[in-house]
Amino acid sequence: MLSYRPGETVAHGLDPRAKLGFQAGFAVAALAAGSLRWLAAIYALAAVALAAARLSPVTVARDYRVVLAVLGVAPLLAGVALGPPWFRVDPALRSLFAVSRVPPVLAVSGAYVRTTPVRDTRAALQRTIPGRAGQLLGVGVGMVFRFFPLVVEDLRTARAALWARAGQRRPPWVQARVLAVRGLNRTMVRADRLTLALRARCFAWNPTLPALRYRARDYLVTAVGLALALAPVAAAAWRTLPAVSAVGRFIPIG
Secondary structure, three states: OOOOOOOOOOOOOOOOOHHHHHHHHHEEEEHHOOOOOHHHHHHHHHHHHHHHOOOHHHHHHHHHHHHHHHHHHHHHHHHOOOOOOOOOOOHHHHHHHOOOOOOHHHHHHHHHHHOOOHHHHHHHHHHHHHHHHHHHHHHHHHHHOOOHHHHHHHHHHHHHHHHHHOOOHHHHHHHHHHHHHHHHHHHHHHHHHHHHHHHHHOOOOOOOOOOOOOOHHHHHHHHHHHHHHHHHHHHHHHHHHHHHHHHHHHHHHH
């Protein structure tokens, strides 16, 4: 599973606030893609983000394989018809274009996770969002980043133990039930231990967070993210200009 790894890449040296801003703008631009040319530019920009983090697309695809598998099934389901011709190409292609916007967003988020420590993410959130809301959001994100990999590892351990006892011969629903029960039990145990550990360490809502400093490249990355977020609005406004001018020819002014 993707997790933070120390390094000296370009993405490692960026301020987490700049990376979060770029992610937000990139997600807006990706989900608003309305043409193949726009989508190709989004994929190219995602490749640049992966290169800046020195993260292989194969690694991202392997860690998000379940999500990608679900996305791959969606076009097939969209094209299925209950009568002749039994499969419609146009709905399948529209669904394929829609789901193809998601993988580059996953790639950019994977690059962020690989190059940003959890403490830096918490510091960025708490210093961007003031008050208790920012503190609560920072604590929640930090818990998720630290706790979720442990839950996934517990599920893998339970699956390995099940298969070691020839559990793969059981029906799939029986395997799913056993893994769900074991995983939920381990999650509850870890949650209790986490609560006890936080109390033992005098958990604070406002701890001493790492120092963050914006540099010239951080401003550049933030500007790119802002431009990506505004690009769909600018494109929509540009498309409406011919219609507005055509209407103005037939409506007298004054």
